[in-house]
Amino acid sequence: MARATRQDDWGFPRWRAYGESSREAAKVRLCDRHGCTQPGNCPAPKSPNSPDRWYFCQEHAGEYNRGWNYFEGLSAEEAAEREAAETRTADGYTTSRHQQWAGSGDGSRSRDELRALEVLDLEVDADFDAVRVAWRRLAKQNHPDIRPGDKDAAARFQAIQAAYDVLRVAEEQRQWKPDV
Numbered sequence: 001m002a003r004a005t006r007q008d009d010w011g012f013p014r015w016r017a018y019g020e021s022s023r024e025a026a027k028v029r030l031c032d033r034h035g036c037t038q039p040g041n042c043p044a045p046k047s048p049n050s051p052d053r054w055y056f057c058q059e060h061a062g063e064y065n066r067g068w069n070y071f072e073g074l075s076a077e078e079a080a081e082r083e084a085a086e087t088r089t090a091d092g093y094t095t096s097r098h099q100q101w102a103g104s105g106d107g108s109r110s111r112d113e114l115r116a117l118e119v120l121d122l123e124v125d126a127d128f129d130a131v132r133v134a135w136r137r138l139a140k141q142n143h144p145d146i147r148p149g150d151k152d153a154a155a156r157f158q159a160i161q162a163a164y165d166v167l168r169v170a171e172e173q174r175q176w177k178p179d180v
Contacts, residue, residue, distance in 0.1 A: 031057040044068075113170050116163035128171045135164040 031040040032054045040055035044064050056064055071079035109117075109124065117124060120134040138160045140146065147153040 029055050031055065031060055033057070033060040036060060110170070112166050116166040119159050119163040120167075128167070131164065131167050131171075135160060139164075 029040045030036070031038050033056060036057060038057035038059070040057055042056050042058055042061035043053040044056055044061055046052040046054055054064070071082065074082065114124060117126060117131075120131060120138060122130060122134055126134075139157060142153045142157040142160060144150075144154050144157060
């Protein structure tokens, strides 16, 4: 009876492959931190807006990221302007439809909305009815007609109005978004 398969080891088991058929050495990038011998699997930018990357091990990548300041060298106004410009075009990174059941704690509210909720003394998961009630209550307390001549109340009233406008516009956008 003949063999079913043909082998080319000619009876010498040590010529067989040990899992991989290739006998080439595997290329491993080492961590770019001086003196580290761990594999460098975590890329990190060498400078802002640069394609050049450092490659660190996980421990040194964490150390590098703790000290990284994306807005280093910018004034407060320039940093706020850049942050606003970058978040303005982040439409592709909204939460997916199947995760929206989780509420506001899942990142569906913007930073401006969270600040507005803070101004109105509401929790992050407050619905729009609660926003409307809080806005009316605070607006009545701080309205310039109720407190004439009180500059602090006028400033609070303006902040309350701005917070309500932010939340109203966000609620309208959520309602008019087409289901995809």
